[in-house]
Amino acid sequence: MVDAKILVVDDNKSVLSALEILLQFEYKSVQTIFNPNQISSFPDLQDIDIVLLDMNFSAGVNTGNEGLYWLNEIKKRSPNTSVIMMTAYGAVDLAVRALKQGASDFVLKPWNNERLMTTVKSAYELRKSKQEIHDLKKKENNLKQVINEGRNYIIGQSKALTSVLNLVAKVAKTDVNVLITGENGTGKELIARELHRLSNRKNEVFIGVDMGSIAENLFESELFGHTKGSFTDAKEDRAGKFEAAHQGSLFLDEIGNLSLQMQAKLLSSIQNKSVVRVGSNKPVNVDIRLICATNCNLEQMVADGLFREDLLYRINTIHIEVPPLRERNEDILVLADFFLKKFAHKYDKSGLRINQSAQEKLMEYPWPGNVRELQHTMERAVILSDGSVLKPSDFLLHAKPMQSMDGELMTLNEMEQQMINRALEQNDGNYSAAAEQLGISRQTLYNKLKKKNN
Numbered sequence: 019m020v021d022a023k024i025l026v027v028d029d030n031k032s033v034l035s036a037l038e039i040l041l042q043f044e045y046k047s048v049q050t051i052f053n054p055n056q057i058s059s060f061p062d063l064q065d066i067d068i069v070l071l072d073m074n075f076s077a078g079v080n081t082g083n084e085g086l087y088w089l090n091e092i093k094k095r096s097p098n099t100s101v102i103m104m105t106a107y108g109a110v111d112l113a114v115r116a117l118k119q120g121a122s123d124f125v126l127k128p129w130n131n132e133r134l135m136t137t138v139k140s141a142y143e144l145r146k147s148k149q150e151i152h153d154l155k156k157k158e159n160n161l162k163q164v165i166n167e168g169r170n171y172i173i174g175q176s177k178a179l180t181s182v183l184n185l186v187a188k189v190a191k192t193d194v195n196v197l198i199t200g201e202n203g204t205g206k207e208l209i210a211r212e213l214h215r216l217s218n219r220k221n222e223v224f225i226g227v228d229m230g231s232i233a234e235n236l237f238e239s240e241l242f243g244h245t246k247g248s249f250t251d252a253k254e255d256r257a258g259k260f261e262a263a264h265q266g267s268l269f270l271d272e273i274g275n276l277s278l279q280m281q282a283k284l285l286s287s288i289q290n291k292s293v294v295r296v297g298s299n300k301p302v303n304v305d306i307r308l309i310c311a312t313n314c315n316l317e318q319m320v321a322d323g324l325f326r327e328d329l330l331y332r333i334n335t336i337h338i339e340v341p342p343l344r345e346r347n348e349d350i351l352v353l354a355d356f357f358l359k360k361f362a363h364k365y366d367k368s369g370l371r372i373n374q375s376a377q378e379k380l381m382e383y384p385w386p387g388n389v390r391e392l393q394h395t396m397e398r399a400v401i402l403s404d405g406s407v408l409k410p411s412d413f414l415l416h417a418k419p420m421q422s423m424d425g426e427l428m429t430l431n432e433m434e435q436q437m438i439n440r441a442l443e444q445n446d447g448n449y450s451a452a453a454e455q456l457g458i459s460r461q462t463l464y465n466k467l468k469k470k471n472n
């Protein structure tokens with residue numbers, strides 16, 4: 019027994035009872051209406067899967083207009099219900115009109131039982147797939163909302179930040195590729211999200227990918243997807259990030275961390291506006307707005323043969339440089355205040371304020387970790403604070419030279435060099451193993467060594 023609800027509408031009582039008996043053999047719920055006017059007040063019409071609707075009701079009238087009228091009424095109230103028109107032989111033109119207006123099919127009277135049951139079955143399949151699409155769309159919209167939700171406030175009033183935001187507003191509505199550069203923690207991802215929020219794609223997804231964290235052997239599958247069985251762990255077909263971002267924005271963070279081989283694959287997808295899943299040879303078209311970010315100097319990397327020039331020109335139609343926090347001092351206290359309020363609220367410590375000398379300390383500090391470091395500093399200070407006033411001692415700032423293992427003062431750079439050397443020694447000079455131990459990608463390690471050796 020199929021768990022479907024069918025409604026039959028006909029002004030001929032014998033037609034109604036004949037269809038009721040026939041359909042009840044296969045379908046759980048069959049209801050009948052003698053007078054079509056009852057359609058308007060029929061309860062829960064959206065729950066009806068199929069309506070079998072006569073085309074002519076008033077005796078002697080067979081223009082079919084009544085049937086078309088009621089078809090429209092049903093479709094208005096329940097667009098996904100399948101409507102099968104019942105029409106007399108010779109009125110096929112009318113049935114075609116009904117199909118154009120949204121009927122799923124028609125049956126000729128007198129009907130052939132077997133054929134009618136087949137028509138009802140197909141109409142039910144159609145209804146089910148329409149319902150599935152409807153449910154999926156609803157889920158998709160909910161997901162998009164969850165993914166895009168949480169307005170990210172970009173705080174700051176410096177000239178430098180304002181001109182970045184003006185540029186963002188100018189290019190957001192276009193579909194050009196944007197490259198965002200700047201030191202770690204300056205807010206590149208925030209800017210990328212703002213570009214999406216102000217774009218015509220704002221109701222579609224924003225998909226971010228950290229290129230530095232993708233293992234070389236998974237790069238293609240992560241970005242372009244794979245087909246079932248294309249490698250050992252490919253248990254089913256899977257779309258990659260490009261396909262997932264279709265019609266939305268794709269944010270490729272740490273683009274400077276890609277090997278030349280990965281760069282070539284990425285370039286080809288960007289150029290062709292299509293991807294080929296691993297294990298397939300069929301290109302899938304993708305419509306994305308590409309936003310890339312890096313803290314590397316890509317021009318220098320091109321000169322050093324580490325980054326493809328053609329890829330650079332593809333991704334940097336518009337280049338946005340986010341200045342480090344030390345070059346926009348006016349933003350420091352504004353941001354500090356914003357984070358103070360945010361964390362005071364989060365940790366239930368309202369009424370906190372930063373005293374004058376602590377403000378001076380924050381202003382003097384060079385913030386090598388930029389806004390992210392300021393955010394963490396504020397969070398820590400709020401958590402550890404006892405009174406209602408934050409003093410200089412509440413802020414632990416590390417930019418001063420630190421001590422090496424043997425007691426000598428070291429800069430951050432020297433410490434980094436020492437850690438890299440140690441990791442390389444411990445891993446017999448193996449770059450991949452040393453990078454893994456340090457928690458960075460092989461490419462980042464390579465870039466750091468290259469920079470230090472220059």
Ligand SMILES: Nc1ncnc2c1ncn2[C@@H]1O[C@H](COP(=O)(O)OP(=O)(O)OP(=O)(O)O)[C@@H](O)[C@H]1O
Pocket residue numbers: 171172173174200201202203204205206207208209271311313353389390393
């Ligand atoms: N102007 C700003 N206003 C408010 N919050 C900011 C601002 N800039 C950065 N942030 C916050 O600082 C943190 C770091 O920002 P984000 O991740 O965008 O930086 P990033 O440049 O992409 O960093 P990375 O280079 O390390 O990927 C985030 O929590 C972000 O919300």
